[in-house]
Amino acid sequence: MITAIFVVVLVTVVYYLVKLNHQYWKKRGVVGPKPKFLVGNIGKTFLLKAQPGEIYADIYREYKQHSVVGIFQSFTPVLLIRDPDLIKEVTIKSFSHFRDNDISVDKNADPIFGRNPFSLKGEEWKIVRAHLTPGFTSGKMKWVYPYMETNSQKMVKFIQEQPNAMNGKGYEAKELCTRFTLNNVGDSVFGVEARCFEEENSEFRQLAKDFLSPGGWAVLALFVTIVFRFARILPIRLVPKKVEEKLTDIVTQALRHRERNNIVRNDFLHIISQLKTTCKDYEFTDLDVTAHAAGFFTDGYETSAIVMSFIVFQLAANVEAQAKLRQEVTAAFHGNDNKLPYDVLQSLPYLDAVVNETLRSLPPIYALQKVCTEDFTFTIKETNKPLVIEKGTPIALPIYALHSDPEHFEEPEVFKPERFLGANRDKIKKCTFIPFGEGPRACLGQRFGVLQVKAGVSYIIKNYEMTVNKKTQLPLKFDPTNILMTPIGGLWLDFKKID
Numbered sequence: 001m002i003t004a005i006f007v008v009v010l011v012t013v014v015y016y017l018v019k020l021n022h023q024y025w026k027k028r029g030v031v032g033p034k035p036k037f038l039v040g041n042i043g044k045t046f047l048l049k050a051q052p053g054e055i056y057a058d059i060y061r062e063y064k065q066h067s068v069v070g071i072f073q074s075f076t077p078v079l080l081i082r083d084p085d086l087i088k089e090v091t092i093k094s095f096s097h098f099r100d101n102d103i104s105v106d107k108n109a110d111p112i113f114g115r116n117p118f119s120l121k122g123e124e125w126k127i128v129r130a131h132l133t134p135g136f137t138s139g140k141m142k143w144v145y146p147y148m149e150t151n152s153q154k155m156v157k158f159i160q161e162q163p164n165a166m167n168g169k170g171y172e173a174k175e176l177c178t179r180f181t182l183n184n185v186g187d188s189v190f191g192v193e194a195r196c197f198e199e200e201n202s203e204f205r206q207l208a209k210d211f212l213s214p215g216g217w218a219v220l221a222l223f224v225t226i227v228f229r230f231a232r233i234l235p236i237r238l239v240p241k242k243v244e245e246k247l248t249d250i251v252t253q254a255l256r257h258r259e260r261n262n263i264v265r266n267d268f269l270h271i272i273s274q275l276k277t278t279c280k281d282y283e284f285t286d287l288d289v290t291a292h293a294a295g296f297f298t299d300g301y302e303t304s305a306i307v308m309s310f311i312v313f314q315l316a317a318n319v320e321a322q323a324k325l326r327q328e329v330t331a332a333f334h335g336n337d338n339k340l341p342y343d344v345l346q347s348l349p350y351l352d353a354v355v356n357e358t359l360r361s362l363p364p365i366y367a368l369q370k371v372c373t374e375d376f377t378f379t380i381k382e383t384n385k386p387l388v389i390e391k392g393t394p395i396a397l398p399i400y401a402l403h404s405d406p407e408h409f410e411e412p413e414v415f416k417p418e419r420f421l422g423a424n425r426d427k428i429k430k431c432t433f434i435p436f437g438e439g440p441r442a443c444l445g446q447r448f449g450v451l452q453v454k455a456g457v458s459y460i461i462k463n464y465e466m467t468v469n470k471k472t473q474l475p476l477k478f479d480p481t482n483i484l485m486t487p488i489g490g491l492w493l494d495f496k497k498i499d
């Protein structure tokens with residue numbers, strides 16, 4: 001009897017506490033959808049029907065007249081920012097108030113992801129980011145570009161050898177692009193030939209399958225820690241032990257091989273291994289070197305492969321854009337002895353526009369979640385009243401919703417690379433196009449990612465005409481359990497060789 005009374009009292013107290021907490025935004029004069037008990041506004045995520053970024057996009061569209069919307073991730077109040085000027089404030093102008101990402105990874109539980117700049121916080125993030133940045137200069141990109149060209153040529157050959165790619169049965173674009181990006185990462189970081197076009201079960205492909213494949217551990221762990229905030233107190237690892245061990249082994253062997261044979265390769269691994277002796281303001285251990293090289297592996301292939309697969313899909317679905325791009329790229333090859341030098345690739349305006357329009361229409365990351373690291377006061381435009389964002393409040397930046405807002409991009413559902421050409425590009429309002437984030441914390445690998453997708457797409461478009469195979473489920477729907485935009489059923493394409 002006493003137990004029953006205790007349970008009833010406890011449930012009642014919890015119920016009222018949650019209800020009280022759900023008044024948080026109302027009390028501060030911030031509008032927002034009514035939260036539901038326990039799940040807040042992300043009930044569909046709990047039912048595995050939509051990932052939080054999709055829900056944010058719906059809320060964004062519903063609250064057109066507002067610059068900010070107050071929502072709840074279960075019990076936690078989250079401020080969704082709609083106004084690009086305020087996004088600029090958060091990511092650039094008042095960055096010191098919003099320095100960290102809303103993620104917690106224990107370095108001891110997950111030595112690799114726990115050391116990734118994305119997970120690091122405060123001063124530690126600042127120091128590590130500053131030391132890793134020299135690995136991504138345009139000089140370094142020029143250095144790795146020949147590997148990307150070689151892998152592009154291998155990919156062109158590989159496509160022709162796949163019966164289903166050529167006979168109308170379709171080949172899955174993401175799978176193709178992942179083979180390509182894994183090869184680039186193998187060469188650029190470890191100095192290792194990944195052989196993803198030659199071997200069905202190459203070591204790197206296996207690593208990728210064990211790491212980020214749909215339904216894989218990392219995808220699940222990331223989803224769980226984002227959705228169930230209380231899980232953050234658990235020592236959850238995103239990089240599975242098996243993947244960590246394999247990556248550690250690859251890095252250790254590569255370093256040993258260089259030391260024994262006196263090899264100096266001007267690459268990422270060299271830069272970070274030097275930090276062990278040159279860095280004065282941070283202690284870079286062997287584990288740090290391994291973790292950052294391994295981090296380049298994990299960051300380097302997946303998002304780029306997603307973007308590249310979206311680009312070839314958009315081109316297959318938009319024949320005019322495909323023909324225009326082919327004309328530009330083919331002319332560039334013809335003017336350069338059938339090669340595509342780095343500077344020439346970088347100077348192709350339509351290619352750049354196609355990449356950007358794809359990133360606009362299908363950004364691989366739906367939304368970013370930052371956290372307020374120091375109280376911040378601003379005036380809500382529409383009410384002219386001040387709002388204090390309290391330290392610790394998560395801030396949602398709805399990338400996909402901004403990119404598909406007709407106020408910022410006319411006919412957002414139409415694929416129009418011309419938006420990113422010449423004077424049109426200058427008309428795009430700051431912070432309405434943020435596929436790589438914005439400000440000091442924006443994507444560190446943007447140059448590498450864009451370079452590899454541009455190289456790969458150029459070689460494909462010069463050699464093949466592409467159409468969408470009927471196995472692709474249209475309109476595209478996305479896996480609700482993956483925080484990266486992942487089309488259900490895949491993107492199946494048919495290829496026709498151009499002679």
Ligand code: HEM
Nearest residue numbers: 117118299300303304435436437438441442443444445449
């Ligand atoms: C083309 C595909 C890519 C896209 C769309 C992309 C997108 C993003 C986004 C949206 C962020 C979060 C930015 C923020 O918090 O404001 C990010 C962070 C990051 N990305 Fe990328 N990324 C791509 C490729 C890469 C590559 C190839 C690498 C490494 C080789 C990389 C390394 C990183 C790192 C280290 C961070 C954390 C930066 C920090 O917190 O300081 N990314 N990326």
